[in-house]
Amino acid sequence: MIAIAAVDNNWAIGNEGKLLANIPADMKYFREVTTGNVIVMGRKTLDSFPGGRALPNRVNIVLTRDRSFQRKNVVVAHDFEELDELLAQYDPDRVFCVGGASVYEQLLPKCDKAYITRIDYEYAADAYFPNLDQKPEWVKTEESEEQTYFDICFEFTTYERK
Numbered sequence: 001m002i003a004i005a006a007v008d009n010n011w012a013i014g015n016e017g018k019l020l021a022n023i024p025a026d027m028k029y030f031r032e033v034t035t036g037n038v039i040v041m042g043r044k045t046l047d048s049f050p051g052g053r054a055l056p057n058r059v060n061i062v063l064t065r066d067r068s069f070q071r072k073n074v075v076v077a078h079d080f081e082e083l084d085e086l087l088a089q090y091d092p093d094r095v096f097c098v099g100g101a102s103v104y105e106q107l108l109p110k111c112d113k114a115y116i117t118r119i120d121y122e123y124a125a126d127a128y129f130p131n132l133d134q135k136p137e138w139v140k141t142e143e144s145e146e147q148t149y150f151d152i153c154f155e156f157t158t159y160e161r162k
């Protein structure tokens, strides 16, 4: 499994149920990397998408403990056992953990790569990705040129499990 996230200088990823920034180039990168593949997310992240709808052209797997939860074009997993059963049919390199904080935290042990967009700013936040720079088992292996969107500077990085 591969994690994909956009983080600020404090590894923050969200505030009050929303993303910290909407950067078109980052949205495009996310779309290109995940389209045609499988995305795994928490129920709150699904709710943060426009209209709470599944993202098109991807298998959307949503973790929720709510046994009555159903949504169009969403495959539901109620725990990690169910998730593992669902994921058994896919190549792990095609499965992307797309958040949010609780799901990144719980699924990071199953990830061996992370595509991290680093945004050079410190936002007010209440949701975080685990700080990979502080984890000795993770190493940054790729870093793009710095890019800008108005006054926001960001870069695309890849981390891999050693």
Ligand SMILES: NC(=O)c1ccc[n+]([C@@H]2O[C@H](COP(=O)([O-])OP(=O)(O)OC[C@H]3O[C@@H](n4cnc5c(N)ncnc54)[C@H](OP(=O)(O)O)[C@@H]3O)[C@@H](O)[C@H]2O)c1
Binding pocket: 004, 005, 006, 007, 012, 013, 014, 015, 016, 017, 018, 019, 020, 041, 042, 043, 044, 045, 046, 048, 063, 064, 065, 066, 077, 078, 079, 080, 098, 099, 100, 101, 102, 103, 104, 106, 127
């Ligand atoms: N910057 C980024 O790249 C990025 C990416 C994604 C999300 N985000 C942000 O992250 C924030 C949301 O993160 P979050 O931690 O609050 O929510 P979340 O991880 O998206 O969803 C949490 C929900 O997932 C379900 N869940 C979690 N672990 C489970 C398990 N082991 N078994 C079954 N269900 C489980 C539960 O749903 P039920 O309550 O229905 O049981 C739980 O309430 C938002 O601000 C969002 O914008 C940022």
